[in-house]
Amino acid sequence: MKASENRVAFALEKDSLRVLRRALEELDEGFAGLPALPATAPGADAFDRVLLDAARRLRDNYPYFHPLYAGQMLKPPHAIARAAYALAMWINPNNHALDGGRASSAMEKDAVAAIARMFGWDTCLGHLCGGGTMANLEALWVSGQLHPGAAVLASSQAHYTHQRISNVLGIAFESIPCDRQGRMDAGALEERLQRGGVGTVVATLGTTATGAVDPLPDVIALKERYGFRLHADAAYGGYFVLAGNLAPEARAAFDRLGEADSIVVDPHKHGLQPYGCGAVLFADPAVGRFYRHESPYTYFSSAELHLGEISLECSRPGAAAVALWATQRLLPLTRGGEFARGLEAGREAALALHARLAADPQFVTAFPPELDIVVWAPRAGSAGAASDLARRIFDETARRGLHLALAELPAEFFDLAGAGMVKDRDRVTCLRSVLMKPEHREWVGRIWELLDQSTDAVLGQSQTED
Numbered sequence: 001m002k003a004s005e006n007r008v009a010f011a012l013e014k015d016s017l018r019v020l021r022r023a024l025e026e027l028d029e030g031f032a033g034l035p036a037l038p039a040t041a042p043g044a045d046a047f048d049r050v051l052l053d054a055a056r057r058l059r060d061n062y063p064y065f066h067p068l069y070a071g072q073m074l075k076p077p078h079a080i081a082r083a084a085y086a087l088a089m090w091i092n093p094n095n096h097a098l099d100g101g102r103a104s105s106a107m108e109k110d111a112v113a114a115i116a117r118m119f120g121w122d123t124c125l126g127h128l129c130g131g132g133t134m135a136n137l138e139a140l141w142v143s144g145q146l147h148p149g150a151a152v153l154a155s156s157q158a159h160y161t162h163q164r165i166s167n168v169l170g171i172a173f174e175s176i177p178c179d180r181q182g183r184m185d186a187g188a189l190e191e192r193l194q195r196g197g198v199g200t201v202v203a204t205l206g207t208t209a210t211g212a213v214d215p216l217p218d219v220i221a222l223k224e225r226y227g228f229r230l231h232a233d234a235a236y237g238g239y240f241v242l243a244g245n246l247a248p249e250a251r252a253a254f255d256r257l258g259e260a261d262s263i264v265v266d267p268h269k270h271g272l273q274p275y276g277c278g279a280v281l282f283a284d285p286a287v288g289r290f291y292r293h294e295s296p297y298t299y300f301s302s303a304e305l306h307l308g309e310i311s312l313e314c315s316r317p318g319a320a321a322v323a324l325w326a327t328q329r330l331l332p333l334t335r336g337g338e339f340a341r342g343l344e345a346g347r348e349a350a351l352a353l354h355a356r357l358a359a360d361p362q363f364v365t366a367f368p369p370e371l372d373i374v375v376w377a378p379r380a381g382s383a384g385a386a387s388d389l390a391r392r393i394f395d396e397t398a399r400r401g402l403h404l405a406l407a408e409l410p411a412e413f414f415d416l417a418g419a420g421m422v423k424d425r426d427r428v429t430c431l432r433s434v435l436m437k438p439e440h441r442e443w444v445g446r447i448w449e450l451l452d453q454s455t456d457a458v459l460g461q462s463q464t465e466d
């Protein structure tokens, strides 16, 4: 492929602007009966100048849209989500009450029901919210109401916000150790359960650092014996329930996700949405009673459910629901469909990168990726030396246009002894790559080349310094 062809394929998408204009006219038609208003076009010169200034300021970003951005969990939304969100901005509906967003509330209910069906739930209570943190907060808040005074347990690799949320809610939080694959250790969980006082266990399906999938079948077996509430934080991994290329253990966990009491999944991570879109779902709609409140200013327009009656936040962006609804209509949440194939492509990319790293003596890999996140360390005399090298390789790849991430992980995740490395610290700063764009599959070769060249350059410099 020539460089110029490359540029065309991966420049910022602008074609949707054409349809957006037509869609806006379509929307305008719906209000054609209103008395005319004076034109409110903003002063053209100042408006244009400010917007162009904003565009220039936005250049100061990594190219999240490009496959050579292979660092954190970041990518722009799908074009349909971007256009649908922008379209809704001319109305700015608020999904708190039906008065604020009739159409977008109906779209939210449809979109959330489709997410629930993906987990095998036909009836449930759920809604969109600001993101994974807010969604987990709602789930743990409900758990706290059902099990007052009892602790929340989550693995040592669970998202840091579970501890913080528990603090905010005044619930005790305890961390359960992980195995060498970054999954919650079911044996350690059982030991803790035997001591009693546990209200909720959070299983993470797709940890933030490595995409590890907690052993849900084991956790469910313990739930049957110890009777705790099970919350699944699938903020990152939830959509992988649709992927056809998971390894058997991850598949077994996703197959039983529907047995959780509550599930969090983030459309703004793998659901192709703009930020500000998380979702929390409860298996038992009766938990809606905890949300009951009087609001003397709203809810009078209809006997139908207002989403504000079942969510902790008051005002919420109806535009987020419009974007999600449009995306799911274009790319339905079905196994074998285009959306699922996108997830599978990212996972293939991760497996391919892991295989190359594992075959190269310059690197030490951790466990194979369970989803689409790969972590690895440069081989060196010790964990400390590998950490220094990782930081230097991270800088060097960025100089060459490849953007990776760094992560601090337990040294046990890497076979340091097998690689002849001294464990002089408990944690290793390693390289991390989230291959969450379908295009990553075609770009793994290029990513590998840039990583290999950068590593050679850094090792060459190290030898000169020695």
Ligand SMILES: Cc1ncc(COP(=O)(O)O)c(C=O)c1O
Pocket (backbone or CB within 6 Å): 073, 130, 131, 132, 133, 134, 136, 159, 161, 204, 206, 207, 208, 233, 234, 235, 236, 266, 278
């Ligand atoms: C597993 C998991 N849970 C929760 C969160 C928090 O989500 P948010 O950043 O949308 O608040 C993240 C974020 O990366 C996550 O990976």
